[in-house]
Amino acid sequence: MRYGKFASVYDELMEDIPYERYVEWVAAHVKSGTLLDLACGTGTLSQLFAEMGYQVTASDLSEEMLAIASQRFQDAQLQIPLLQLSMDHLEGLAGFDAVTIAIDSLNYLETEQQVQETFKEVHGALNAGGHFFFDVHSLYKVDHIYMESPFVYDGEDISYIWHTAEGDFDHSVIHDLTFFIRNGEFFERFEETHEQRTFPVEQYSAWLEDAGFEVMETTADFTNEKPGDDSERIFFHAVKK
Template identity: 55%
Template structure:
């Protein structure tokens, strides 16, 4: 399972196209009386969504596998005056969380699991952590994005402080991709430090995710795509799932 390291320090700068407020709206539009309800942010990253959910009145706990991401999240919460417990935990090992009202697994975090068994283990763990009637929200890359868009590389990015070259190649599993990133970060003396990281992601088609959720015990499953309340289409890029325990 991939864990962000140096890439954690430029993650926010490269994720400015993610409409986090729309993600929050997706959740609060389906949860009544959010104030005081518990929310577990799984794969919380740098804590952007955790902070936004806390601002809405949720009692947030957050977990991530990357210590670098958690350190950035902790700094964010301190600066914003927000108290959110952080846990260095894999999404496949959620023992100890109980009676959670809402679980969120956002921004394709689930795609970082290599094995189907890990996806099932994660969904089972979330189901066990939720209270009766608890709700799960997560999103994944579509198979179209994995098989077509991601392989239309290489991709590049450059601004005053950071630049990267992003190569992709198919993985050994269906709908899987290796992301090989070389990036350059401006340092305090004005020169650039070079770093390299390799990430792996794998996705499944909608029917497979529905089967995984049902096997984990979830019901009342809704599926939408691309930040809209519309059904997925062949060229949809991001698939959203909402399921109830």
């Protein structure tokens, strides 16, 4: 999945995401140590972890996202290694106390095999007893909420029209986005298509166990509550056996 011009507007569109609560969730289980932030995007979460004292390595597949993350780290005077890797091919990375895949990034993997391979790769990258944290869209969000499009956002400098359609697989969605970005007195238009897929909580848990993890908790929507029928975002915390 390539993020083209979308990378340049990503931070503004994600400004409502409570990244600090994500850090608090991880810090409640791993106080310090080495941390691999997979699918780091523009590096917001990586920066927060580094400022908390973690030894962070950040990775993403998108050159555009990594360029923005690099500038972010430079501006913050943070020495965070940046790698261009797919989460299902970590090229022998090892020695981490924690791994994160945040903000539904795992849902960009198309096949069951890619998800399973990612879990195996993460398992190999972790130290014994290491912690794995990630979140995914719920079935309810993909099958119902996303199908209520179009969604419209009208900001001062950025606007978009967001259409969705069912994808080729069960519990998958195709996002067709049209952006209008202010450029002086005018607006520049560009379009991108993103595809996501999710699976039942029980399936993710089974794949984690098959990869050698113990699932410690599943929660929903940035709370400590168990997922319900109308939960939108599911959080997993697993530990390498």
